[in-house]
Amino acid sequence: MAELSKTDQVEDLHLVNLTKRFGEVAAVDDLTLTIPAGSFFALLGASGCGKTTTLRMVAGLEDPTSGSIRIGDKDVTRLRAFKRPVNTVFQSYALFPHLDIFENVAFGLRRRGVKNIKPIVEAMLELVELGHLARRKPTQLSGGQQQRVAVARALINKPDVLLLDEPLGALDLKLRRQMQIELKRIQTEVGTTFVHVTHDQEEAMTMADTIAVMNAGRIEQMGSPAEIYELPRTVFVANFLGQSNLIEGRVSGAGEMLDVAAHERSFRLPRERSSATGASIILGVRPEKMTVLDAPDAARVPEGHNVLSGRVTDVSYTGVSTQYLVQASWGQELVVFEQNLIVGDRCEVGDEVVVHWSPRHSFGLDGNEDIHAGVDSAVLALESVDSAPAAGDGE
Template identity: 65%
Template sequence: MNTLEAVGDLRLTGLTKRFGSFTAVDDLDLTIPQGSFFALLGASGCGKTTTLRMVSGLEDPTAGRIYIGDTEVTSTKPYKRPVNTVFQNYALFPHLNIYDNVAFGLRRRGVKDVKKQVDDILALVELAHLAKRKPTQLSGGQQQRVAVARALINQPQVLLLDEPLGALDLKLRRQMQIELKRIQTEVGLTFVHVTHDQEEAMTMADTIAVMSAGRIEQLGSPEELYENPATTFVANFLGQSNLVAGTVTGKEDGVITVDTHGVRIALPESRSRVESGAVIVGVRPEKVELAAGNAAIESGRNALPGGVVTDASFIGVSTQYLVKMPWGQELSVFEQNTGKEIYRPGAEVTLHWDATQTFGLDGSQDIEAGAEIDDEAAK
């Protein structure tokens, strides 16, 4: 079987990995369309890197199968799979210049005339002018692009990216997010990107799978996951959410009404995961506005009166507030900087927002799931 001829979607069926009594990846079914930029997003220990290692052949599954197109590669040796991996540490050869680093894979396979392929791939990653330099003479972002070029020149069906930007500073990381997306669009290969960084996943990926405890919590486009989270974990882990417990009190004309701490909240039926009983009402902080005291709020908007500002942080593009509600919960509000009055700590306010921006989740879940995960610990 020549796996290098395998073309098509990357499919994982029933993929499971156990380390003793610990299940790292739990019966995973996943199809990653050919030519897509796909992100596996989650905190440390969620199973995302183990999944990547099984796809690359560096880890054997306990159960399940891996296909690229119609070709099963579950038991195929790593070097025979049409897959290459870019790691966080780049793993460049320090004694070779950039040209020879990139040409290494072709020469090892016995390709005699490598010049055109190396020149083309260095042009793609915009490093042709640095071909004679050694890796130590390049910046972190340039080394990253060399690692990508070295992986791409072997023409894999799937390029795996394991936390590839983790060693870069914030500004360079954002530049490389755009750069990697450009490269993926130009070459049209399947990129599978493992990261704990929500912004990174949302910036780069067409589709994101949010992982927790070896399972996929939700799969979809960045917009879909952000605007319509399916679970409290996704709502809290992907950005920030204000989540408040309540009880469904009615449903009429496509609108669900909820009682939360004695206040009536409305939300579209299409944005609620439950239609009766306990519900967790959610709204993103940037959708919420503040009004002074018990000011009248126009119809069509949800309102939570009786809040007291506990913190106001002006960060340029917006002011980020924490507001303590009468029942003791602190909610977040991000108000865009439009010259509006900034409320100071101690100010009494009403939170209000367009009712159609509200979402509803199953009330039996842990309302704090995903909220306490620390980015630094996740690295």
Template identity: 50%
Template sequence: MTGVAVHLLGLRRTFGSVHALDNLDLSIAPGEFIALLGPSGCGKTTALRVLAGLEDADSGEVLVGGKDVTALPANKRDMGMVFQAYSLFPHLSALDNVKFGLKLRGRKASPNRAGDMLDLVGLTGFENRFPHQMSGGQQQRVALARALAIEPSVLLLDEPLSALDAKVRVQLRDEIRRIQTEIGTTTLFVTHDQEEALAVADRVGVMRAGKLEQLATPAEIYQAPASAFVAEFVGLSNRLPGTIIDEEIEVLGHRLPLIAPSSSSSPATALVRPESVTVEPHPDGEGRVVTTSFLGPISKVTVTVGEVLVVAQIASDRLASLPAGAPVRVTLSPSPVALA
């Protein structure tokens, strides 16, 4: 299956005085997997619903495969949709739920199409089970198989994993990416979970107040955020006071490069990732350990340096050497930082 290009051009959508979409432009390449990420109310679900034809934009255009579909109803847009609610028919088996999607669209498919889709999502042997006989993750796989069975030109995923427990969510997240890569369907994935977005997408769009703050690869979003909002929303950041000197910022005695250089010599706040902070036990260290948090293979250490709180990320096997109250030396890696 070959994906199609999708273009959202100048989309506006208001609900009373709220601008859910504020002149939104978004282009998705054929076969690309785009994740829209942002806080509640940022417009990411509205953008998906306008693309799906479930919501009308006040203005703007929706182009799919070079065709203007702005005025087409949802059932004429050739899109597969998977939502947070599984929306399976309780009286139909897994196989019949998938077949129903084909019948609803009037698609002629091979007799084995529904079974092949269940195989694709890892549900071989579950064909005759009813929804109440399956776990939440298995039901969501059936919903995904049903969406894929019609061979949609675009696959739309609206928070499809948020109702699942953590382990199943990671497993199904990886399966969705594997399947999408295998079949090459252009995909728009909406989530509020930054880890999900960074893990599966070719590019991530961070939204705020109906606009895209940044659209870039996961690595670029994390390592080179275009704004303070992106830097703070994606991942954790220390807010450390400093002074801009010669287009760098001096923080805790360290000179750090800026992602967006500034020539003004003035006080500023640097956003420093915890993994860019190193803490080492030292009898003459300027810092003191306040608390530690065990998080599995990595742990979090909170340190005070004067009146400044600094959070560092360390390997958990180092926790024993950093008890509360221990003096430590704090260093910052010379990675470029954003300003708050």
């Protein structure tokens, strides 16, 4: 596998003020982004957020309205697709139906006049475990196999950047999980920069080391999966990536801890965890950070925790956790996930409870944002995952 040693020189990918307009609509709106060399980068967003357009501009299949694309120091903005050191794994694979697997994978090498390609192609087919199918036509392969041919066909050219456009969208759930691990392994092995476009948050979190959440042509937030999840900076991210309980309030206090007044209660929040600029704030907390106690046990709430009282309106036991819906005293329904550590009694529907969480798990968002931003997108993204065609019929 000497031929598949790590790509010699990997360079950062820079998108600078990148904009793409289709008529009046800005599909990508003044996007500035640096994707570090050798990273597995995910562009995550609901359909129509501009992520695929961004990818196509990097590939050279779409011309930006303005802005530039650089790989290292080299400006590739005006370089035509066939001259760019970038390869794409297409959503529908786009394998050449009249060529066999070997020739599909060899296509890029042949175009660049590489000599003695047989061992290179064979090594690449081994990497994706398809060596025995080299002389088959694409239609004779299963969805998962076609997917691996598409990866091999792009990767064999040792691109500076490999672009993956919803590469697992057409596979069924089980195969998709398997391919996630496979892709991650291949990426580690070759060291190429992978830019992965997806609407599936779990897929992005599992594979990528950096995620950029995209919405309406802009990046909402970028960071490691844990950073984005633990400390969302916008309401969209808080709602789109996982679930959040968001409470509107007004902020006060000057020290390290801010006081948030909401619904005649006061909650505490570390200053560095707030991105609110004015007095109006949205206080957020993830459901699994909260603990439910029966109202009589309120004394057991640790010192300094945020507390609210409410009534249980729904309990679902899911094995790993129990999911409670708690109606707070002001009527809002909050979601609480509790790990099933307690043997015996759980809270039941109708119980009066107190819910508490550590201030360190709170986050503050700008109160002027729409508190429901991203909720619908998250639901849409989930639906499209469930309804993904089961084209990958296994192997």
